[in-house]
Structures are given as structure tokens and as C-alpha cells.
Amino acid sequence: MKVRPYTPYLYIVPGLFFVCIFVYFPVLSNFYYSFFRLSSYSSSMTWVGLSNYLKLAKEPILLTMLRNNLLYVIISLCVQVGLGTTLAILLETKYCRKFSSLYRNILFFPALMSLTAVGLLWQFVYTPNIGLLNALLGSVGLEQLQHAWLGDKNTAIFAIIGMSQWQFTGYVTILMIVAIQKVPEEYTEAAIIDGASTLQRSLFITIPSVKEQLLVCSIITIIGAFKLFTEVYVTTAGGPGNSTQVLGTYLYHQAFLYDDLGMAATVGMVILVITFSISIFQLRIAKSGEE
Amino acid sequence: MRVDGSNNTIQYRIQKAFTAVGINLIFLVLMILILLPFGWMIINTFKTNTQLFQDSLALPQSMDFINYAQAWERGLSSYYKNSLIVSIISLILIISISASTAYGISRFRFCFSTLFFFIILGGMSLSEQVALVPLFKMLTKLKIYNTHLALILPYVAFRIPFSTFLIRAYMLTIPKEMEDAAYIDGYNSWQVFLKIIIPLSKPILASCALVNLNFVWNEFIFALVFIEDMRKMTIPIGLMAFKGQLRIDYVVLLAGIVIATLPMIVIFMVLQKQFIRGLASGAVKG
8 A cells, every 4th residue: 555654643643642742741740740849829839859759758647548558459359359250250150141141230330330429329328327337237236336437547448448349349240251251162161071160160271261351450450549539539538537548639638738739749659650560561461462 | 061971960960059049149149239229329319308317228108209300400410411511522532533543553654653652552551640730730721721621631631542552453453455455446545544444443433432431421530620610510520519519418419329320321231242342352440
């Protein structure tokens, strides 16, 4: 085919323009901003060197934030990826055949709700007097377990993490089902002829065949955990007493509550370094899967 | 399928039946856990606030849609309109720009083509929070802060990498013969793109549109920071504002949540296949 030498560029220029102006430029500016003190309402900037980074390192809440992000990672890996994959395997066995599409659809429903809707709904589920959780506990005679779930420093972060598991486990299940359906049938048939039980087939055939997708699901779960913002912002806004503060909410508070944009940019850099390094890993897998 | 006759003993069958019942019971419990908050929310939208406070578990006495009407009139209709405007414009831009980029990358070899591909793809690994502060400054400077454009431009930019990735992978599977024939017939590359590649890529474009719709419709952090005028808010932020404005009118808020969620659930039920293909071929969350 004969095209003019500049023709190919015409096709990619719009995309390149958008990505450079509204993704790369802001991210680079963010790096630059992290060395300054600046505010939303004025254009003056003061060079402060590394002092934002040093201040962040000394921030007493930093450990709480990292702990909360990590708790979110660990619990989500166990429930969303672990349980989600188990459910996917079960749904693809002969035991569920009749209802599997019904189960699958219902499992996926919560993932279609916006984070705000889920947050507001669960905030209400956790409400002390009239919330679903306490009402249910009361109706089965477990009043002693009733609790101000989001109001107590010790339970708030777990209440939020629990809500996320409710929302996203089905999402991982769907992703894993798609991968499991791509496993060639000859594999399982051969195993059946060899007399392998359903459990053996899942452990030794299904899981190894979908390990790539399993890794992708783990990675998006980990990245999601470090980008965590909306779930916390909507339900507790980081409270009570900063106990549910995560990197994302802290960034938002620094920028738009305390008007310390430089500090917010610094927190952004921490998120960037963590998520970017995990993403590079993901891109490499995505690429190797293409060959 | 079973070649070994000895497996069909009565004992084996009983064991199998027990496993089947057990597994289905587990799923039954899970379904209840998932549907319970939904069900509870829906029954309470048919109550008055007083009834809710008396007993939130009780079934409603009548099927009165007044809370839905209230939610719609007291703000949701305008948030809906804004979400529709932002979503439609964003989707059109995302799909057309990404399809064009994917075509350029998948069909031509040119100087730095791999570099450009990686630049665009690399955008996938940059998260919204990291661009939040500079974008806020930039949109203010461009005087589009607090307009629909302040959402559309970043949404488009942040969704192009993922969408290009998805569409490119699909375009690579389209055989080149048809294009070659078209070039011989005197088509130029633009005509090939519009008349051959786009029609053949329809399935992936549909999947891509659905996944992006789910993102744009539910997006929170940009919408929270870049819009402050109640009249311009999209649904996710509108719901937050709604909560503040209603104070203790819980039943209306719950009705609002139902209205906000309904479109995605309906779209999913109708276009499930396309939706799942889009999600599965380019796994990224939220």
C-alpha cells in the first residue's frame, strides 16, 4: 500500500495530544510541584526543596495510612482474588451448571454500582440504630454484637474494606470465568479419563492454565488498593480521628482542605511510585501474553 | 464422557449429589449476602422516614413511588442530565480517537511508531490522583474549571490508553487481504479505515464503549474536584450533595441511589456479552 509519509502520524496525533497534555504533563508537573509550597488561589510558588518529603516522612498519620492501604491489599487479595477465583472455578464445574449464569450475574451486580452509591448504601447499612447490620443482629438476639461500625476507630477501616469485598469479589470472578472458559477442553477431558477428581482437576489443571489472568487480577487489586479514595471519602472521610486515613484521602485533604498543594503533590508521588512500579510489571505480563 | 463404568456406582452418585447440594447451598448463602443490602434498600424506599426509623427490616405497607419522585425532582434529574452530556461526549471522543490511534499503530510502520505506542500505552499506569493537583491548576488557568469540559477532557485523556490497547489488539486480528484489495481498487487509507476497519471492529468498539461508560458514569474524584456548581454536577457527586441537602431524609436518598444505579444494571443485562468481553480483554479496575 502506498501512503504519504506523514499520513500515519495524522491517525495518532489526536490520541497522542490528549495523553501528553492531560496525562503526562500533569503527572510531570506533579513531580515539579512536590518541591514547592503553593496554594490553589494564587500562582506564586516557593521552592522548598525536599522539605515536603521530609515533612511527610515525619507525619504521624503516615504509618496509619500505609497500614490501612496494606490491610486493604491483603484482605482484598484473600477475598476478591482468592474467594473470587474459587467461586469462578466452582461456577464452571458441572455442579452449578443449571444456575451458573444466574449466580454470575448476581455476583457482578455490585460492581456496576458507583462507588458513591455503594458507599452511601453501606454507610446506611452500618448506621447504629436503624442500619441493616445492627437490625439483623438485633433480630437474631445478638444485641451484644451491635456496634457503631463506622464510628469506632477499631472497626471503621474493616467496615470499609468489607464493603469493598462485597462490591468487587464478583468482578474478579467474572474475569476468572472468562479465563477458565479459554482453557482447552482436551486438558480437562484427558484428566477425566485419567481419573482425576474435580478438586484435582482444579488444582493441577485449571489454576495453572489461568495463572496469567490470576496475576493480572492480583495486580489490579493491589493497584486499586493504593488508589483507594472514594470508598473512604464517602463513608468516613478518613475519620474517626484519622483512623481510616489512606494515601488518597490524605492527598485530597492536604490539597483541598488545608490548601497545601505541594504536600498533596508529594503524596501523589508516593502513590505514583507504588502504582507505577506495579503497573510496569503488569504491562510486561500483558505483552508476554500477546505473543 | 465417562469411560470408566465403575464410577457410576450408587455410592459415587450419592456423593456427587451431596457435593452438588453443598456447593449450591454455599452459592445460595452468597446470593443472599449480596442481595440483602439491595433488597433492604428497595423495601425502605417505599416507606416514610418515620416507618424506617420504627423498623427498617419491616416490609413496606404500600408500593408508593413518592420517594422516587421526590429524589428526581429535588436534584437527580439535573445530575442525570449532566451525566448524560458528559458520558455521551466523552464516549464519542474516546472511541473515535482511540480507534484512529489503534489503526495508525496497528497498520503502519513509521519513525518512532513503537515509541509512540509505548507513550500512549504507558498512560495506563498513571493514576488519576497523581494528576489531580496539576490538572486542577491547569483547568483553572484555562478557565474551564467548573464546566463539563473540565470533566470531559481528563476523562478522554485517561481512557485513551486503555481503549487504544483494547482496539489495537483486536485490529491486529483482522486479516490484511481485504485492505490490500481495497488499496488496489484505489481506496486511500482513510477510506480503508472508515469503510473496512471500523465496520469490522464494531464488536470491540461496543465492548470498549460499555467499559468506558461504566467508568465515566461512576467516576468520582475528578468530578468532586473539578466541579463545584450544583447545577453542573454528575450523578456520583450529586448523590453526595444530595445527602448533605436532605440531612435525615434517608428514604429519598435511598430512592436516589436506586435511580442512579439502575441504568448500568439495565445496560449490563441487555449487553452482557459485549460488556464482559471488554472487561476481560483489558483488565483494569475502576
